[in-house]
Amino acid sequence: MRRSGELSTVVTNNVVPIHRKSEPSLQPILDLVAGGMNQVNAVILDRMQSRIPLIPELAGHLIAGGGKRLRPMLTLACAKLLEYSGDRHYKLAAAVEFIHTATLLHDDVVDGSGMRRGKRTANIIWGNPASVLVGDFLFSRSFELMVEDGSLRVLKILANASAVIAEGEVNQLTAQRQIDTSEAKYLEIIGAKTAALFSAACRISAVVAERDEKVEDALDSYGRYLGIAFQLVDDAIDYVSDEQTMGKDTGDDFRDGKITLPVILAYARGDDQARAFWKDAMEGRRVSDDDLLHAKQLLQQTDAIADTLAKARFYGQQAIDTLGAFPNGQAKAALIEAVEFAVARAF
Template identity: 55%
Template sequence: MAVIVPFESPSGASIDALMALVAPDLERVNATILSRTGSEVTMIPEVANHLISSGGKRLRPMLTLAMAQLAGYGGDGHVKLAAAVEFMHTATLLHDDVVDESELRRGKLSARMLWGNEASVLVGDFLLGQAFCMMVEVGSLRALDILSRAASVIAQGEVMQLAAAKNTATTEDEYLAVIRGKTAELFAASCEVGPVIADRPKAEQTACQSFGLNLGVAFQLVDDALDYGGKSAKLGKNIGDDFREGKITLPVVLAFRRGNDTERAFWIRALERGEIRDRDLDHAIALMTKHRALEDTITRAEHYGAMAVDALALFPSSAMRSALEQVVAFCLARSH
């Protein structure tokens, strides 16, 4: 199992404080993950561990542990729920790479490139099955309800994205609905289950859910901007992958809406028809710069980040609350 290294953004915002606070529990999560990927079918642990141990920050399971700690939870169910969250996330990545025909994941060859699409899909299904086994073992019907509903919403979000793919007529509201489903919902569920198993008041459960949902939207919007203005090492994939795959993300939506007829014709040719020529990516970035599409995408991300921080105001000041506020700053600072 890979060691998760501290990660700091150029602005100094960091998730190190959160990692330090949840470190003992995270060790237990990692041990659980390792034991639950074991199988007599050799390919299952090979494919699963290729992605699970590939340097991901474990942000979602860390949020589960953090919120349980913030809520004063004294049991050990949060460890299994955090591992379940990581399995759900990994399963969606395996499935996403097949749908998107991605060659890279976190800077390495994707599982589908090494073992094929069939193995990637089936191992993803195995991980989902293991995730649900752990949820049941925790014995909280409400936590099971939250995470199982999240799995359904994530799948719906993926289908919505498929329907919106290569469609330049996609509106900002439609796109935000997609990312709420495919990205933000798991963040929200990851954060909500902690206070649920701690049997905290509904207001605290809702606050944690709101923190996760808004953080998840901000996180994805920053990723969208980074695909056109970041560095490969930061993304774990090639710059411009979204463009080459014909994905309609918020920077595209904004640039398309604000462009003239000639510029819109470019987006239609490149994204809808997939007729991408040399230097088209440079032209796309130039149009986004001209129309402030990347800048405004980050501004929207900052808006959601502010709502995430506001959701924490219900809780008294503490080292954990401060660490969670730093997580928001870290996610936003990746854009700089």
Template identity: 65%
Template sequence: MSDNVVPIKRAIGADEPSLSPILSLTATAMNSVNQIILQRMQSEIPLIPALAGHLIAGGGKRMRPMLTLAGAELLGYEGTRHHLLAAAVEFIHTATLLHDDVVDGSETRRGKEAANIVFGNPATVLVGDFLFSRAFELMVEDGSLKVLKILSSASATIAQGEVDQLTAQRKIETSEDRYLGIIGAKTAALFAAASRIAAVVAEKDEAAERALDDYGRNLGVAFQLIDDAIDYDSDAAEMGKDRGDDFREGKMTLPVILAYARGTPEERQFWEEAIAGFRDTDEDLAHAVELIGRHDCISATRERARHFAQKACDALAMFPDSKARRAMVEAAQFAVSRGY
């Protein structure tokens, strides 16, 4: 193993971190992945590609399939198996988004009307099921039982995390540990699996698999922490969804957990009423944002995200310096510096 140090901190005056290096690294392979996605979301039932395309064509960072592609580059893999698997990863992710928007009653996704608003809840759920099925078809085509085990396990973990989040909703007593467990399941599990399968297709050892798993898992936690901070720290135009969604849905995310823990008795009473669903006006949201700012909860959440991003970078230290490793490190840096 290498003794390389992979610092997340950047020099003063350095450019802001960007996804550009990892986008450039994976651009050619991502074109192939996008072609597979477009081919496999087709159906003789016109509603299926129309609804799937509404979300898939709506943009998004493609972070999860990008991790599969970047991991393959990092390990020097020269085949094409990872193209099918990256498409499978994106289908799993898209399916979960469709289902999430129905569960949450979301009105926007990636800056436009959510699929459930345009096409209705039943069709959105069923097309999500279709995309899950397509993902498993792609895994079976790949033929690796190990890959199938990793991605199917991640799919089950995501579903468990979503159910856990649902049962924690509107419960002010939700702890930071439980919150981290929820996001570790609902978000980080797919980041980890998407990264790990690159080592499987490249036929690397268990140590390489674990390192990429650790990278993806910690990156996923950092990514979700920043998402949850942004909900109280950014306007809807920048974020691509309604500001305050988490607040109105009574989700106990880290900024709220910290604000409640640090609040005065009067502030805690506000949070108890808000999370229970009795304080959900625009004025209440503005007060929530003010309380979170008063107790520096956004900075604290971002600091925790930096901790996990650093762990993601540290996981790459066993690999020699390369363009791919530098791009993956910068992706972790971007994850915690972004405003959208």
């Protein structure tokens, strides 16, 4: 079977390549921002409260459900990279997490998901209407925090990211079960629904640190490339990981007819019989456990998973390269290893 060409990466001076001997970890970024995350978590706990008991109960189910809080950690780590010594970024990092949590609540309703982070989803426990409305509440809280910051620039960045995320989700919905979806459209979708919040979370650190647009753009690019790599890995491991590792139902993307890069590659490289299978599967006519097993075999035969992960490594290296202009130090090293961790999750 045809393999995609080697994905070249450019390693600039002052940047560590994406490959390392030891297993990458989030521990460096966790250590870097531990004190700041205590501040962020205090804001989250305070602002998720309501006189309506169901709101903090449902929100807390997801917020306290074991998520890594990677996006707000990126806000704090980028602020450290820029040696920002103020405290504006704590509330803004909490706003970023509220946006992320709200989108998860809405996504689980749209997808009919039953598990997230190894637990039953809020929509299964409390129902779809409550999940949607609490998601709306968290969106509102995020905008309160932005307004309190007082920067129209920050408000524009995060408000735009929220709109782009919604556009990406709608775009993905229109592409669902459409087997002729192109790789370009897929990358457009994940660039919106996933990478937009990563890039905004990083960019706002440059705003509060009062750096110029060149620094803003560099951190924006770092977050965007990281977000794309992160989603590529997620889409690959939906077919190769188990439920315990993933923290969600296995094969969800397959049964939901989500057109992800592994499917796009396998369909393009398959013979007539394989292409007919993928068309039937994505249109909801082949969704049994045996069908999922066959899908995994086709993905293996066509190198679709391997090449999806190769593309994730490529975007991960792009993220690392954007940090080349920043001075070496604990913050830069932690941001680099966060990328390596995001890519290494599949191995």
